[in-house]
Amino acid sequence: MSDTAPLFQPAPPPPRARSRRLGTSALGLLAAAVLAIGINMVADRVLTRARIDLTSQRLYTLSDGTRQVLGGLTDPVTLRLFYSKRLGAEIPMYGAYADRVREMLAEYVSLSNGKVKLEVFDPEPFSETEDRAMAYGLQGVPVDQSGEQVYFGLAGTNLVDDEKTVAFFQPDRERFLEYDLTRLVYDLSNPRRPTIGVMTALPLNGDPRAMMMRQPQLGQPAVVMNQLRQFFTVKDVPLDAQVIEADVQVLVVAHPQGLSEAAQYAIDQFVMRGGKLMVLTDPHSESQASRPGPTGQPPAETASSLERLLNAWGVEAPSDKVVLDLRGAWRVRAGPQDRVQAVDYVAWYNLQADSLNRADVALAQLEQITVASAGELRKKEGSTVEFTPLLTTSPQSMVVDAARVRQDPSPTRLLADFHADNTRHVIAARLRGQLPTAFPDGPPAVSEGQERPADFPAHLARTEGAANIVLVNDTDILEDRFWVRVQDFFGQQVATPISGNGALVTNLVDTLGGSDALISLRSRGESLRPFDLVEDIRRNADAQYRQTERQLTQKLEETERRLRDLRQGTPTGPTGERNQNQSVITPEQRAEIDAAREEIIRTRRQLRAVQLELRQEIERLETVLRVFNIALVPALLTAFAVGLAVVRTRRRAAARA
Numbered sequence: 001m002s003d004t005a006p007l008f009q010p011a012p013p014p015p016r017a018r019s020r021r022l023g024t025s026a027l028g029l030l031a032a033a034v035l036a037i038g039i040n041m042v043a044d045r046v047l048t049r050a051r052i053d054l055t056s057q058r059l060y061t062l063s064d065g066t067r068q069v070l071g072g073l074t075d076p077v078t079l080r081l082f083y084s085k086r087l088g089a090e091i092p093m094y095g096a097y098a099d100r101v102r103e104m105l106a107e108y109v110s111l112s113n114g115k116v117k118l119e120v121f122d123p124e125p126f127s128e129t130e131d132r133a134m135a136y137g138l139q140g141v142p143v144d145q146s147g148e149q150v151y152f153g154l155a156g157t158n159l160v161d162d163e164k165t166v167a168f169f170q171p172d173r174e175r176f177l178e179y180d181l182t183r184l185v186y187d188l189s190n191p192r193r194p195t196i197g198v199m200t201a202l203p204l205n206g207d208p209r210a211m212m213m214r215q216p217q218l219g220q221p222a223v224v225m226n227q228l229r230q231f232f233t234v235k236d237v238p239l240d241a242q243v244i245e246a247d248v249q250v251l252v253v254a255h256p257q258g259l260s261e262a263a264q265y266a267i268d269q270f271v272m273r274g275g276k277l278m279v280l281t282d283p284h285s286e287s288q289a290s291r292p293g294p295t296g297q298p299p300a301e302t303a304s305s306l307e308r309l310l311n312a313w314g315v316e317a318p319s320d321k322v323v324l325d326l327r328g329a330w331r332v333r334a335g336p337q338d339r340v341q342a343v344d345y346v347a348w349y350n351l352q353a354d355s356l357n358r359a360d361v362a363l364a365q366l367e368q369i370t371v372a373s374a375g376e377l378r379k380k381e382g383s384t385v386e387f388t389p390l391l392t393t394s395p396q397s398m399v400v401d402a403a404r405v406r407q408d409p410s411p412t413r414l415l416a417d418f419h420a421d422n423t424r425h426v427i428a429a430r431l432r433g434q435l436p437t438a439f440p441d442g443p444p445a446v447s448e449g450q451e452r453p454a455d456f457p458a459h460l461a462r463t464e465g466a467a468n469i470v471l472v473n474d475t476d477i478l479e480d481r482f483w484v485r486v487q488d489f490f491g492q493q494v495a496t497p498i499s500g501n502g503a504l505v506t507n508l509v510d511t512l513g514g515s516d517a518l519i520s521l522r523s524r525g526e527s528l529r530p531f532d533l534v535e536d537i538r539r540n541a542d543a544q545y546r547q548t549e550r551q552l553t554q555k556l557e558e559t560e561r562r563l564r565d566l567r568q569g570t571p572t573g574p575t576g577e578r579n580q581n582q583s584v585i586t587p588e589q590r591a592e593i594d595a596a597r598e599e600i601i602r603t604r605r606q607l608r609a610v611q612l613e614l615r616q617e618i619e620r621l622e623t624v625l626r627v628f629n630i631a632l633v634p635a636l637l638t639a640f641a642v643g644l645a646v647v648r649t650r651r652r653a654a655a656r657a
Contacts, residue, residue, distance in 0.1 A: 062107060062111070062178060063178065063182075065182065066108075066111075066178060066182045067111060069182055069185060069186050069189070070108060070111045070112045070113075070115070070116065070182075070185065071111070071112075071113070072189075073112055073113075073115035073116070073185075073189050074115075074189070075115070075158060075159050075189065076114075076115050076116070076117060076158070076159065077112075077115060077116050077117070077156060077157070077158055077185055077188050077189060078116075078117045078119065078156065078157050078158075079105060079108070079116060079117065079118050079119070079154060079155075079156045079184075079185075080119045080120075080121060080136075080154065080155045080156070080157075081101065081102065081105060081118065081119070081120045081121065081153075081154050082121050082122075082123050082129070082132075082133040082136075082138055082151045082152070082153050082154070082155070083098050083101075083102075083120065083121075083122065083151065083152050084122060084123055084124075084150035084151050084152065085122050086143065086148075086150055087141075087143060087150040087151075087152055090143045090144075090150075091143070093171060094152060094171065097169065097171050097174065098152065098169075100174070100177070101154075101169055101177065102120065104177060104178065104181065105118050105154075105181070106118065108181065108185070116185065121133070123151045125148050125149065130149070130151070133151050133153065133155075136153075136155035136163065136165055137165055137167065138151050138153035138154075138155065138165060138167055138168070139151070139153060139167040139168040141168065151168075152168055152169050153165060153166050153167050153168050153169065154166040154169070154181075154184065156184050156185065156188050157188070158188040158189070162187075162188055164184045164187050164188055165184075166180055166181075166184065170494055172494070172496055173494070173496060176497075183230060183231075186231075187230065187231075193231065193232050193233045194232050194233065194249045194250065194513045195232065195233045195234075195235055195247050195248050195249055196228060196232040196233065196234050196235065196248070196249070196250050196251075196252060196509060196513070197235050197236075197237040197244060197245070197248035197250070197251045197252065198225075198228075198234060198235070198236055198237060198251075198252045198254070199236075199237040199238070199239060199241065199251065199252070199253045199254070199256070199263075199267075200239075200252075200253070200254035200255055200256075201239060201254075201255045201256065201257040201258075201288075201304070202254055202255045202285070202287055202288065202475065202478070203291070204221065204222045204224070204225050204254065204478065205221050205222075205225060205236070206220050206221050207291065222478055222479070222480055223480050223484050223486065223495045223502060224478050224480075224501070224502045224505050224506075226495075227502050227505075227506050228505070228506060228509065231506060231510070232250075232509065232513070235247075235248060237251065239256075239259060239260075239263060240260060240262065240263055241263055241266050242262050242263070242265075242266055242446075242450075242452060242453060242456070243266050243269075243453055243455070243456060243457065244266050244267070244269075244270040244275065248270075248275065249275070249276060249513050250275070250276045250277070250278065250509055250512045250513050251267065251270055251275055251276070251277050251278070252278045252280075252509065253267060253277065253278070253279045253280065253306070254280045254475050254478060255280065255281070255282055255285055255288070255304045255475045256279070256281065256304050256305070256306050257301070257303075257304040259306070260447070261444040262443075262444055262446070262447065262450075264306065264308060264309060264438070265439050265443050265444055267306075267309065268309055268312075268437055268438050268439055269437070269457065269459070269460060271435065271463060271467050271469065272435075272437055272460035272461075272462065272463050272464070273457065273460060273464065274463070274464050274465060274467075276468050276469070276512035276513065277467075277468075277469045277470070277512075278469070278470040278472075278508060278509060278512060279306060279310075279469065279470070279471050279472070280472045280473075280474065280475045280477070280478070281304050281305050281306060281317050281319065281375070281471075281472075281473050281475070282302075282303065282304050282319075282373070282374075282375065282473065282474055282475040282476065283303050283318065283319045283320060283321060283322050283373065283374075283375040283402040283473070284302050284303060284322060284373040284402050284405050284406050285302045285303070285304065285373075285475050285476065286348075286372045286373055286476045286479065286482075287475065287476055287478070287479040288302045289302045289406070302406060303319040303320070303402065304319065304475070305317060305319040307319070308438050309438045310471070311380070311438075312435075312436060312437070312438035313385060313431060313435045313436075313438070313467075313469070314379060314380045314383025314384070314385040314387075314431075314435075315377060315378070315379060315380060315383070315385070315387065315429075315431060315471060316377070316378040316379075316380055317375060317376075317377050317378075317471065317473045318375055318376065318378075319375065319402070320401065320402050320403075321375055321376065321399050321400070321401065321402055322347060322373050322374065322375060322399070322400055322401070322402045322404070322405050323374055323375060323376050323393055323397055323398075323399055323425045323427065324346040324347055324349075324397060324398050324399075324400060324414065324418060325346060325349040325351075325393040325394055325396060325397040326344065326346055326349075326394075326396040326397070326418060326420065327349070327352075327393075327394040327396045327397075328349040328350035328351060328352055328355075328394070329344035329345055329346045329348065329349045330344070330345050330348040330349060330350075331343070331344060331345075332344075332345040332348070332411055343411045343412050343415055344411070344415055345411040345414070345415075346411075346414055346415055346418055347372065347373050347405045347409065347411075347414060348370070348371075348372045348373070348482070349370070349371065349393075350368050350369070350370050350499065351368065351369045351370070351371060351391050351392075351393070351427070352367065352368050354392075354394075355369075355391060355392050355393060355394055355424075356369065356390075356391065357388070357389055357390045357391070357392075360388070360390055360430070361507075361511060362390070362504065362507035362508045362510070362511050363390060363391075363504065363507070366500040366503060366504060366507075367500060368499050368500055369391060369477065369499060369500055369501055369504055370477065370482045370483050370499040370501060371391070371427055371474045371476060371477055371482075372474065372476035372479070372482055373402070373405045373474070373476065374427050374473055374474035374476070375402075375427075375473035375474065376399065376425040376426055376427065376473060377389075377426045377427065377428070377429050377471055377473050378426070384433065385431055385432070385433040385435065386430075386431070386432040386433045387429055387430075387431060388429055388430040388431075388432070389426045389428070389429050390427075390428040390429055390430060390470070391426070391427040391428040391472075392424040392425065392426050392427065393424055393425045393427065394424070395420065395422045395423065395424060396420045397420060397421065397423065397424070397425055398418065398419060398420055398421045399421070399425065400414075427472065427473060427474060428470070428471065428472040428473070428474075429470075429471050430468075430469070430470055430471075431467065431468075431469040431470070431471060432466055432467065432468055432469075433466055433467060434462060434463050434465070434466060434467065435462065435463045435467045436461065436462055437459075437460065437461050437462065439459075440461065442459050443456075443459060468512060470508050470512065477501045477504065477505065478501070478505065482499065482501065483497060483498060483499035483500070483501035483502060484496065484497045484498065484499075484501075484502065485497075485498060555603055559596050559599045559603065560596075562596055
């Protein structure tokens, strides 16, 4: 017997017992496999639409607006999805997106109580199905050199044969898939739309001079106008209108520049009769300033106001002041003389977080609004009207003369002179309450050569009920370049929002018109989601650098000027040293020149040091975040594994004891 052999060894189990254990294990594995397959089969039938949405904006969960639209359907709607399977085979990204579209459409069918019917077609080349897709106006796209067309679009019809289509589903618009689908169903189920009147001095319907200016893109309507036409009947109201037509429920007045007293009276009496009004004024219209005037040069006057009406209603909207905001400022190209390539332009900025009034239904789900050279709104002292802010700046803002952004604006100079006043300035607000007319003496006299309309309504001195008005002191929220990117896709214009301006305008008009079913739908996913902490640090560092840079630059210029003056000294004796201009320089002047040179070198060194420090705090934060993101998950998993091992070890030790 070996010294290391145990005194007692357990007897091996009999062969029959070993066979019984193997059989039991095999039956257990088979039962587990059958159970797993059965659960999958049941889940596939019962839980086909079960999902967990972990996105912060709940982008994959149908909104209350969609449920409201689908639950309120009274007439059936038929949706026909045309999807070429070859498209998914050639480009797998489209195949995955097609699965999502089908799943969402199936969800619509499930929630509509039988009112939505879905049909899916595969339009093969030269087939009747392809002819049908083409008849609906769906867009065919080639996938190879053969010219064979593939389709991925949707056509919807109702009982009266109205047709609405999505020409081609773009993966870039996946965030807006629910919006596109519900809008289509809503349009088919609501053939009668509210009438919206638009009175504006801006070319929102396209600039008729576009071809003459050789800029055909300016001839296209603004995207916000296309969105309004999707939900409302839009009627143009002339700037010299004496009466707002009775069928107009909501009047949108954008950039009311140089309105006559007769037109202002028409707006005033529209409100007195209970009409809903949205006014957009501006101390400086970037849209107007970017387009040439009748003379070919940019217009000299870019401001607009309705001072007479607003003052009578208890509100001030200064047209000579612009509000700057450091938080959310856009990065723009710096001037050619600047040392850096980009700078924060504090006149153009995004309003986010607490700058949006979440208590208002029109902004409840919006994430970001972009304004440019906006003015402020103030409630007049002693006014009793209800004044509810909708958009406000951050405390990192200040008010400056509008002239600083009108003529040759300098982003670098604005940032260098920026000093926050720690005040939130109101950009947009709601106005509610009984209002007096701005024309207490009745209608103004008719201009020479004009006559009053035959149906001119009687004068009203006060609103018949509580007025409902939205005021915005910035018209550039309507300008495409500040909130949407429009791209050409095989001849189709595809608009992808980067900010919520379009949704805001449509939501506000909806609330004024009394409908809010689509507000939660339009407000989903429009905004970019920047790293706010890093952005704040960068902006503050950049502003501090600009101020320091300006001081050092002034000091450098003064020293260089003093050096030039010293080099141009007058001769003082035959032994003096001459400069390039043959002027004699005394030893004292030479010492001052050397000192000035040393000062220039020191100042330039300080400028380089300040510019270097601009990024240090951000880089330190980025390093910490990178280490945190890379190391946190492995560290948590390691700690969990160690803890689990410790617990198991203790349990085993306790069991043995």
